[in-house]
Amino acid sequence: MNNKIKNQEILFSPGSTYWGDVWLQFKKHKGALLGAIIFFGIIITVMLGPFLWPFEPNAIDIRSRNQGPSLLHPFGTDQLGRDTFSRIIAGGQTSITVGLAAMFLSLVLGTFIGVIAGYFKRLDGILMRFTDLFLSLPLLPLLLLMMFLFREPLSVSYGPERGMFILIVFAIGVTSWMPTARIVRGDVLALKQREFVIAARSIGTPDQRIIIRHILPNILSPILVSATLGIANAIITESALSFLGLGFPPDFPTWGRLLNDAVDYLQIHPERVMWPGLAISLTVLSINFLGDGLRDALDPRIRGR
Amino acid sequence: MFDYTVRRLLIAVPTLIIISLVIFLVLSLAPNDPMAQVPLTVPPEVKEKMREALGLGQPFHVQFWKWLVQFFWIEPQVLIDHYFGTNYSEDKLRVISWQTRAPVMDTVVQRLPQTLWVVGMSYVVAIAISIPIGIYSAYKQYSIFDQAGTFITMVGYSIPPFFTGPLVIVIFAVHLEWFPSTYDTLNEVNNWESFITQLKQMVLPVMVLAIQGTAQISRYMRSAILDNLNQDYVRTARAKGLSESIVILVHVLRNSMIPVITIIALNLPLIFGGAIITEQVFKVNGIGQQLILAIYANDLPTIQTLTFIFAFLIVFFNLVADVLYALLDPRIRYE
Numbered sequence: 001m002n003n004k005i006k007n008q009e010i011l012f013s014p015g016s017t018y019w020g021d022v023w024l025q026f027k028k029h030k031g032a033l034l035g036a037i038i039f040f041g042i043i044i045t046v047m048l049g050p051f052l053w054p055f056e057p058n059a060i061d062i063r064s065r066n067q068g069p070s071l072l073h074p075f076g077t078d079q080l081g082r083d084t085f086s087r088i089i090a091g092g093q094t095s096i097t098v099g100l101a102a103m104f105l106s107l108v109l110g111t112f113i114g115v116i117a118g119y120f121k122r123l124d125g126i127l128m129r130f131t132d133l134f135l136s137l138p139l140l141p142l143l144l145l146m147m148f149l150f151r152e153p154l155s156v157s158y159g160p161e162r163g164m165f166i167l168i169v170f171a172i173g174v175t176s177w178m179p180t181a182r183i184v185r186g187d188v189l190a191l192k193q194r195e196f197v198i199a200a201r202s203i204g205t206p207d208q209r210i211i212i213r214h215i216l217p218n219i220l221s222p223i224l225v226s227a228t229l230g231i232a233n234a235i236i237t238e239s240a241l242s243f244l245g246l247g248f249p250p251d252f253p254t255w256g257r258l259l260n261d262a263v264d265y266l267q268i269h270p271e272r273v274m275w276p277g278l279a280i281s282l283t284v285l286s287i288n289f290l291g292d293g294l295r296d297a298l299d300p301r302i303r304g305r
Numbered sequence: 306m307f308d309y310t311v312r313r314l315l316i317a318v319p320t321l322i323i324i325s326l327v328i329f330l331v332l333s334l335a336p337n338d339p340m341a342q343v344p345l346t347v348p349p350e351v352k353e354k355m356r357e358a359l360g361l362g363q364p365f366h367v368q369f370w371k372w373l374v375q376f377f378w379i380e381p382q383v384l385i386d387h388y389f390g391t392n393y394s395e396d397k398l399r400v401i402s403w404q405t406r407a408p409v410m411d412t413v414v415q416r417l418p419q420t421l422w423v424v425g426m427s428y429v430v431a432i433a434i435s436i437p438i439g440i441y442s443a444y445k446q447y448s449i450f451d452q453a454g455t456f457i458t459m460v461g462y463s464i465p466p467f468f469t470g471p472l473v474i475v476i477f478a479v480h481l482e483w484f485p486s487t488y489d490t491l492n493e494v495n496n497w498e499s500f501i502t503q504l505k506q507m508v509l510p511v512m513v514l515a516i517q518g519t520a521q522i523s524r525y526m527r528s529a530i531l532d533n534l535n536q537d538y539v540r541t542a543r544a545k546g547l548s549e550s551i552v553i554l555v556h557v558l559r560n561s562m563i564p565v566i567t568i569i570a571l572n573l574p575l576i577f578g579g580a581i582i583t584e585q586v587f588k589v590n591g592i593g594q595q596l597i598l599a600i601y602a603n604d605l606p607t608i609q610t611l612t613f614i615f616a617f618l619i620v621f622f623n624l625v626a627d628v629l630y631a632l633l634d635p636r637i638r639y640e
Contacts, residue, residue: 031456136320136623137327138615140578141596145331145608148600236465240582243467244597256467263471263586266486270475277468285463292459 025297032293038286042279046092055083057090057253075275079265084258088275091253096231096283098168098238098254103230105173107180111223114184115211119192128185131178139175143237146171147246160249168247172234180226187219221298228291232284239280255280306631313627317620324616325376329369332609375400376610380410404604412607413592413614419490420591424573424580427511431518432569438519439526439565444553446531454523461520466579469513470586477509484508488589510587517579518572525568529561536560563633570626574619 026032050057060080069076075084117127147167154163191197191214200210235255241247242256250257258276265272347355363371379397386392399408438458442451464472478486485506494503533539534557542552581593588594592611599607 133320133323136616136619137324138574138578138612138619140581141612141615142328142331144581144596144600145328145612149331149334232463239465240467243582244585246600259467259471266471266474267479270479273468273471273475277464277472281460281464281468284465285460288459288463 022297026293029293029296031289032296035286035289035293038282039290042092042283042286043096046089046096049086049089050093053083053086053089055086057086058082058251069271076269076272078261078272084272084275087253087258088255088279091255091258091276092279092283094165094248094252094254095235095238095256095280098165098172099231099235101165101169102172102176102234102238103227105169106177106230106234107223107227109173110177110180110226111184111216111219113177114181115188115215115219117181118185118188119207119211119215124185127181131181134175135178137175140240143171143175143241144244144246147241151246161252164248164252168238168241172237176230176233176237180223180230183222183226184219187222188215191215191218221294224298225291225295228287228294232287232291235280235287236284309631310628313624317624321617321620322373324620325373325613326369328609328612328616329372332605333365333368372400372609376613383408383410400606400610402599402604402607404599404602404607409607409610412595413610416590416592416595419488419589420577420580420584420593423507423510423583423589423591424514424576426507427514428518428569428573428576430511430515431522434515435519435521435523436526436565439523440530440553440558442523443527443530443534451527454527458520458523461516462524464516466513466517466582467586469516470509470583473509473512474586486587488587490588490590510583510589513583513586514576514579518576521572521575522565522569526561526565529564530557533557533560563630566633567626567630570622570629573622574615577615577618 060082075088077083078087113127113131117124117131150167151164154167157163158166197210197214200214205213238247238254239256239259242254243260245260248254248257255276259273259280262269262272262276375398379399382397383399400410401407402409402412405412438454442448442454445451474486477483483505486509488506488510489502492499492502492506494500539552539557542556543549547556577593580591581596583589584591584593585597592614596608596611596615598604599611
């Protein structure tokens, strides 16, 4: 009881801002807080690692190949003597960049289609059928197909790594926008009936400005939640493609690729699959917890309880 | 109910046709050349003839129509012939794999049982584990069991099958040596010993897929039970003096199963997607592995057929989910 009163005092104290309240609620979800710390820790490690770590990810040192964990190589070395830790960092850079870029693309697509479908009644039916159609596509087979078909022309025109990056981001982006579009559409439909939108329309605000000024800021929270889940989904999909050998070129480390390389040595060096696998799982797990906490924190019905 | 089912069916058919069109479009936009493997010594005019024989020179809509006829008209005839000994499909052109030079569907029929066994078993295992977990953790909300269960399902949800696969191989095949790490495709079940071998080699792939399924289903089960526990009818049932086990296992469970059953049907295609990776890890000779092999071998007819089979499975299970939902919850039918 005492606790509840205290919460309400915090909530309704004159100095509280929207994001302040969200932060207060978010802090209470211990798993989400830990998830956020781990996720940002991974990002910082991956971004700053190459500047601090002495080994190059592709530097071959045959004399120190197939080593177990030691002080010099905390994660050991692979069959060519490359330092596994530096390869995990390099792989993380690719995987997380792909995750962020693909999430951004799918978010833009999903928000755009969701807002248009929710706001313009005439387009609603056809856009939602379109979304349903995309939801019933066999995504993994189609992604594999796209990788296989378009990898060579894009490699020729943009170079092997950049071409693959564009292809993967594009492929994941266009196959993962549907849940965002559905959630956004639902929220826009509800918002459209609210007084402030009707008031804005009654004074002759053009549709475009209503959407930008009144609708978009109010659907920020579902978009943020789908953004976190989108990163997790994109990282898993990219790793799955690389794992199946249809992602980045073989000498270019990503987490899925490293896992795929390690599987060949499963019988002799079973510990080698752990590092990339743990990196993927820890990242995705921390993002999922972060998303869970964000969903609770951004929901005003739950906040303050 | 009948009306509702028919309406859903009528939506499913155009969806399937549009999906097959999308798959066909993606493939025909593909810039690579199926004749690339032909030796350079073959003169260009012969190459042109080979191209024509493959049907590559024709306009797009003719190719698409021919594929539709082959897939929906000739292949079912082959199936009827096989079962009833008739010969409708004699001398008709079937979808031929460029890789094996044999009809694609013959290979699919050989490989489909393995996929269905592995996926089906894993789903049965996942349902059997996740429903009791979901019920108990909702009933004891915020207990240690619930907290631990939520954490474990979150972990199971976050670890992708291409990591759990190698992980269980390391633990159970390399260290403990309980189960074989790869699937022996030549094993025929004809006595007790080979049955045990078969069972043993299915454990690991089934386990990997079941982890994925359990995590998803138990989360839904928990929230469905939680939604129902505060309903008035639960209070009424308790007030009547019914025992706790009857209230939970009969009254609450029956109502909570409605959304969970649809989730079970809707998630099945995801498990098929996971099966592509799992089959690759454990070398199971199912249709997922066939798809990967066909992609590596540039075998367009096989890729097309298999992608369409996956699409068909998704649409079919969506339909099953819709119909089941309407069957269980009469309110849906009259919307």
